[in-house]
Amino acid sequence: MSEVRRPRAVDSVFGAVHLGYIVVQSNRQSEWRRFGADAIGMHVDTLDGVGLRFRLDDHTCRFLVQRGPAEDVTALGWQIDDHEIFDRIIARVADRGVPIAEGAAEEAALRGVERLWRFAGPKGMTQEIFTAPVTTPEPLRMRSSGWVTGEAGMGHVAIVSREPEALRGYYETVFDSRLSDYIDENISGLKMKIRFLRVNERHHSIAIANLRGVKIDPIRTRVQHINIQSATLDDMLASYQRVKELGFRMAWSVGQHTNDRELSYYSITPSGFELEVGWNPIVIGPELESTWEPTTYQGISIWGHTPVGETVLDKFAQFRQALRTVRTPEITVPELTGGRIR
Ligand SMILES: [Fe+2]
The missing domain is CATH 3.10.180.10 (2,3-Dihydroxybiphenyl 1,2-Dioxygenase, domain 1)
Structure with missing residues (x-):
């Protein structure tokens, strides 16, 4: 991140937060595969017994489509630039009395991040924050030439x-x-x-x-x-x-x-x-x-x-x-x- 984009206010986290991944729960797995890969043109990976994952870039996960009945988005994952800003966000949430907890290692692995923390969000959509995405050198196999992330x-x-x-x-x-x-x-x-x-x-x-x-x-x-x-x-x-x-x-x-x-x-x-x-x-x-x-x-x-x-x-x-x-x-x-x- 360049210095000019750094927050102006002393404790602001503006500019250091990026939409990182989306968690969807769906039992329509084969439709999602056709829709995401064949129609939209994203890279798809199969997670045995869990569901699907779509990639847009070198992040191993941008959409996690987990088996389940909700047919809805269940969580939003936000990438935070560094640990200092990450701690600041955690303190804001915790200081206002909202429980915040670390996700299990398996959950982090499914979402393609090293670690994640989560807290309650609007409309029952869990908000998850992380600093380190898991990236892969595996080439993208997809119908699109690329995506802007x-x-x-x-x-x-x-x-x-x-x-x-x-x-x-x-x-x-x-x-x-x-x-x-x-x-x-x-x-x-x-x-x-x-x-x-x-x-x-x-x-x-x-x-x-x-x-x-x-x-x-x-x-x-x-x-x-x-x-x-x-x-x-x-x-x-x-x-x-x-x-x-x-x-x-x-x-x-x-x-x-x-x-x-x-x-x-x-x-x-x-x-x-x-x-x-x-x-x-x-x-x-x-x-x-x-x-x-x-x-x-x-x-x-x-x-x-x-x-x-x-x-x-x-x-x-x-x-x-x-x-x-x-x-x-x-x-x-x-x-x-x-x-x-x-
Ligand atoms: Fe829009």
């Missing part, structure tokens, strides 16, 4: 929340996240607000969306989508073609976002949440970072991103899910929301 981490996570300010406060408290911008959007007559948070040079590692004025969540899964970034435009478009040809469902066609200018499409993973494959988002390097001011964009996309093949049944399922959430409160971790309104 490195300093910007492996991509981003988008979450629909009924407690968006609590969620934003959580990532501010734990990782010193900064607000990149907002998008206001109308979808089927409902007003939606999205907050885009960055923890490094990636325009956002976390996006938090809510419906304005109503505390409902139409999404069954904890994440609405995960984003990964293709190395080239050709890679992104070829994977779009393969997703369609292999019969996987598309959610939104190719389009371009207003705020980070990323070109992308959204397909539906075998577990039901979406995977956004993108290309060429703006990077908030040191120069941009020093003068960045959040703004509000009207609308998610400059062009494209038209919905593909949503059925009446999909709408009905979302409506049922939304009703379910009227009565059950969303899981937050109030100790870590930094005083933002729950």
Whole structure:
């Protein structure tokens, strides 16, 4: 890491945190293999008796798809640059009374990290932190030419929340996240607000969306989508073609976002949440970072991103899910929301 990217505030950890891996629980193992390797174009490895693992780069794990019934994301893994910053994050969590525990050696091995520590996260999604990924010289065997990871981490996570300010406060408290911008959007007559948070040079590692004025969540899964970034435009478009040809469902066609200018499409993973494959988002390097001011964009996309093949049944399922959430409160971790309104 270069000195210029170092946090400005004395104890800030901004810039030293990177989305490292995603843990998914799914019994649809063969669909995941076809989807991840044959359609999206990631490198796949089989873990006997456990599940699958996808690679994007020299890290041995970027997605761990473990056998299990959740059909959802169960944990997010965050790579921390060094031990001093790692200890600072642990102290923040522990000092606020939230239990934090080291993962077992086998769990670390499955996730392709030397060691990991975990604590409670929003919507029941465990947050795991590590400093040392296990890398491999084994060449990538995949349909894509490459993926953009490195300093910007492996991509981003988008979450629909009924407690968006609590969620934003959580990532501010734990990782010193900064607000990149907002998008206001109308979808089927409902007003939606999205907050885009960055923890490094990636325009956002976390996006938090809510419906304005109503505390409902139409999404069954904890994440609405995960984003990964293709190395080239050709890679992104070829994977779009393969997703369609292999019969996987598309959610939104190719389009371009207003705020980070990323070109992308959204397909539906075998577990039901979406995977956004993108290309060429703006990077908030040191120069941009020093003068960045959040703004509000009207609308998610400059062009494209038209919905593909949503059925009446999909709408009905979302409506049922939304009703379910009227009565059950969303899981937050109030100790870590930094005083933002729950
Ligand atoms: Fe996204």
